Amino acid sequence: MKNSNRVIVSRRDRPAKEPLSRELIVQTAYELLKEQGMKGMSMRKIAKELDTGPSSLYVYVNNLEDLNSYVQDFGLGCLILPDAENGSWKERLFGALTAYFLLLVEQPGLAEISFSTIPKGDKYMELIEYILAALLEGGAGSKSAAWGTDLMLLYVTSLAYEKHSWKKHDAAKLSDIKQAFSNADSVRFPFIHSLSEELFSGDTVVMERFRWGLEVLLQGIKLDPINNRQT
Amino acid sequence: MKNSNRVIVSRRDRPAKEPLSRELIVQTAYELLKEQGMKGMSMRKIAKELDTGPSSLYVYVNNLEDLNSYVQDFGLGCLILPDAENGSWKERLFGALTAYFLLLVEQPGLAEISFSTIPKGDKYMELIEYILAALLEGGAGSKSAAWGTDLMLLYVTSLAYEKHSWKKHDAAKLSDIKQAFSNADSVRFPFIHSLSEELFSGDTVVMERFRWGLEVLLQGIKLDPINNRQT
DNA sequence: AGTTCTTTACGAACAGTGTTCGTTATGATA
């Protein structure tokens, strides 16, 4: 209609543009996610990157939420779990969780996306299986192992996301909050006042605090508070 | 200009409309948050509810992030901490965290907002102070108490948010995932396969699982894995 | 070859979003 006799010439610099595919879309999306976080991974920006319109993507992907799942899977592809033959069960457990945590910290977009997306990819199931196995080998009961796996993964994801979320805010506001804590009314909030250092020390020694949390969780799980609860 | 001789008649049904104020905005926003979650708490919807334009709100609030903080504080106003005189330190600790958890579960919007917003209100500081005090009374060291407080609050918020996030997805997709777990390849994922019941049981017995997690955390914190770490 | 049919591509539009700007109205003070 409006431009019937238009020249059908490729609108892109590169001569033969790679045809669209879900793989290509996911890769491009992940690239944007790494660079600019979830905010930069919009349908329109992905489409622009692929030199097409946003509607073209919907051939290969149902909606953004779907794409999020695929991208999460794709990102988890970089996760390398420790060899299941070597080391004690605890070393393997901590090794896997640390690898997962480091990946989320290095790619904060992945941490971001992992919170709003229910993981259902193969790689994530491998991770669950790996941790379940380690906990069971460590002597945990069925329920403790299952709930403990959930708990540990929740911990890792939350901590990584929290770390990212705090980093997003400008340093100015952050030090404002620190000040609010150390300047806390020592009458109403005596403990916050005196422990403000410790409350924020986790910010600088991330890995130490992470490791501490793992240790806490593991010790608690091993005690199995369901079976031998001490009121 | 364009409509100079317009009739200056109140565009609203109610005759004398309450003048704007931050309080009123926050209240209205919280009402929307309770009804429709964060998605329903947009500047435009709040403005519409107050029968005005979105730009009017910016007199009393810097931006949406700011408003989120205020709304979070406002919502936390409903939190009732157990009387600090009665009961053991553990009863008070669990009482406070349970009250917080129940509030977040009853008002999922609050859980949602608590994740994207750094808490800096008075009410939240009261909560921190309360838990710090309980842990210290329970015999935790400075660092354990501080990091333990963070850990327990992170746990409560994350679990409440996770619960909400899962509920948002239609039941169809959710049972799909459950199926994916119980149908998991029993060769690649033997443990997931055999423990799929336990992995999902937390969905139905929320409070039991919540309580279990608290117990796990507390046991782990009490052991203070920093000072007596057993490699 | 010509015709049909399905898949892929994509421009335009819809209904939203947060935020800013410039102008108007209001109420208190000088």
Place this chain on the structure above:
DNA sequence: TATCATAACGAACACTGTTCGTAAAGAACT
């Protein structure tokens, strides 16, 4: 009564996810 800071707000900007109708390209079949 005149002045002036503040409050209110319409319009616009630059975004967002998603849908719809149409156009092109290929494959399959007559």
